[in-house]
Amino acid sequence: MKIIIKGIVIKGEMRKSYFKNIYIVILLCLAGCSQQTPEQLCETELNASTNLFQVNDFEENKFFSMIESDLPKFQEYFKEAAQLSDVDWRMIAAIGFQESQWNPEAVSAMGVQGIMMLTEDTAKDFNVTDRQDPKQNILAGSLHFSNINEQISNLGIIDERFYFTLTAYNIGFSNFRRAWKKYESQQSPEWKSFKKPLSELSGKEVYFVDLNNYPRGKQAIDFTEKVSDYYLLLRAYTCLQN
Secondary structure (H helix, E strand, O other), X not given: OOEEEOOEEEOOOOOHHHHHHHHHHHHHHHOOOOOOOHHHHHHHHHHHOOOOOXXXXXXXXXXXHHHHHOHHHHHHHXXXXXXXXXXXXXXXXXXXXXXHOOOOOOEOOOOOEOOOOEOHHHHHHOOOOOOOOHHHHHHHHHHHHHHHHHHHHHOOOOOOHHHHHHHHHHHOHHHHHHHHOOOOOOOOOOXXXXXXXXXXXXXXXXXXXXXXXXXXXXXXXXXXXXXXHHHHHHHHHHHHHO
């Protein structure tokens, strides 16, 4: 992958050093650019993308490779869904990547299907006739996420809300409430401190079987933080393309 900024072609590894190299170029540009330039607006995005929770070198390189090879096939659907659900299309795309790596034919051992890994119940809620149809699947997943986000807001969660919404999307809102009951006395909910009660959720409590002693709550934490990482990376990538 190569990115061109004001005629400068930047190549190299796509991990943190990659973004830091671009970041340096942007800072140099800012010294001679007027205020409110596109480069200036990208500065925060790039800085955030160098501080990831969990995504490692291999995963990041694969993500960037698939941004170029696979994302264009579905980007229009992500953007259409974003308009109808009022969710950033890059967040929807990040969820889809973590769920299925943008594979419309994906099927899990538990029977969820498609890019956004919809259950039968969620598909019915949004009138999906074919869970492996990417357009239907992506729209239903984005509307489902939007609905959960509203429910999370009703709990009084404002700061860092998308972490909590991602968690509830992954394990279901009723299961999320089981962990929340252990935590709701906190006046200022923080993702970092919420991870403890969440990590204590076992498969039995959430009506799922733990996989190889991998607690369901910990699975939800990993899902949430990886989606967050992919979202930050995609925000930085799209910023540089504009």
